Amino acid sequence: MRHWWKLLGAVLVVGASITALRVPLAPALVHSSADRLAPGEQAFRITGYNTHFDQRVRPYVWLATDDAKFCATTVQVEGTGSLSATFDIPNGLGGQLAHLVVFSPTDGVLPLYDAVWTGDGGTPLPDRNCDVTPLAMKPFDFSFPNRSLLYETIRNLNFHVPMWFTMMLLQLVAVVYSVRTLRSNSLRDDDAALQAVNVSLLFAALGLITGSIWARATWGAWWTNDTKLNGAAVTTLIYLAYLVLRGSVPEPSKRARLAAIYNIFAFVLMLVFVMVLPRLTDSLHPGNGGNPAFSQYDLDDQLRLVFYPAVLGWMLVGTWAFTLKLRLSRLEHALDENDR
Amino acid sequence: MPWTRTIAEAGALLLCLAWPARTFAQDNAPGWLEQSLHAAGKMNTVIAVVAVILIGLLLWMASLDRRLRKAEKRVENGS
Missing domain, CATH: 1.20.200 (Fumarase C; Chain A, domain 2)
Structure with missing residues (x-):
């Protein structure tokens, strides 16, 4: 078999191409219905891509800054790729960009970076912890990185x-x-x-x-x-x-x-x-x-x-x-x- | 193979004709191209890229075929 390398090349190209087309993208958040906070009760509709949200294994949603973690009061799963989170926003918040984070046991920790502007007031986002310790490891799943734009x-x-x-x-x-x-x-x-x-x-x-x-x-x-x-x-x-x-x-x-x-x-x-x-x-x-x-x-x-x-x-x-x-x-x- | 040549020439002509329209087109609303490239999480872009590679390799094979046929003819005539 002097020509083994040709066969190897063909097999690698075909195998890698099929895998490259078939492997799913990792779950990620792609959209939030609101991008700034308003005092009072505020609902966010969060859209995921390739996510597996499930009401039975309750997902948690919070806003995160460097110093605070502000949790949603209720989270309602609307479908595997969509959920609604309600926050109780105090008066006077503002001046920060916060990440929107979803932790779902099915998909791991999903951040939407700098998703929300906290408003025009001056008070930093307070801590309102929901006592969830996300698992450090995301559930294993052979997948490609899911990047916005790409x-x-x-x-x-x-x-x-x-x-x-x-x-x-x-x-x-x-x-x-x-x-x-x-x-x-x-x-x-x-x-x-x-x-x-x-x-x-x-x-x-x-x-x-x-x-x-x-x-x-x-x-x-x-x-x-x-x-x-x-x-x-x-x-x-x-x-x-x-x-x-x-x-x-x-x-x-x-x-x-x-x-x-x-x-x-x-x-x-x-x-x-x-x-x-x-x-x-x-x-x-x-x-x-x-x-x-x-x-x-x-x-x-x-x-x-x-x-x-x-x-x-x-x-x-x-x-x-x-x-x-x-x-x-x-x-x-x-x-x-x-x-x- | 004359037909590969015809296809290449027709493609080049279409490209030349489409070029000015594209340059002066206003890109305010997402056009058919955006809609199609961005559909299904931009999966169609990947399909287009794979198609380009396949078409490129097939055209290359067609050109190789043409040269090989010429060489074969020379062998037949010469010997």
């Missing part, structure tokens, strides 16, 4: 990011062949570098388009002038210019040396534009300046458990695509030799 699109991590990792791997392969070209002056090595760049551009295109769709759904724009996005676009242009450069040099061995040198610089520029510069300035894109990567949401490693196999699988499939392209190109060159 919601289900967190699954895209397992599709969009592996495209870029595969592109980088193929460009690394291209650099290795370019260095070999400079040492060996072999047109075969030069051709391998070219085919690796060709396939890397397919993955760059997929990365750009999938990223653009995700950006539209999350940031509201197909493209933003962000260092990460522009860096990725410039990288793609640099590699397109590699193809243009090759096209403009007719003499094969000269073309091979020139393209090899250009390709080494292109790889360094790719690393700078995609990995270094976005980390030095502010960026909307996760994992870059001022913006944490998804690893911080992934407290129990459940996203990683799908993401790493997806990356490895796509890298293997990308390598497979590269070998197909290379074999075809070698076949064409052999035919050219025969014709001569």
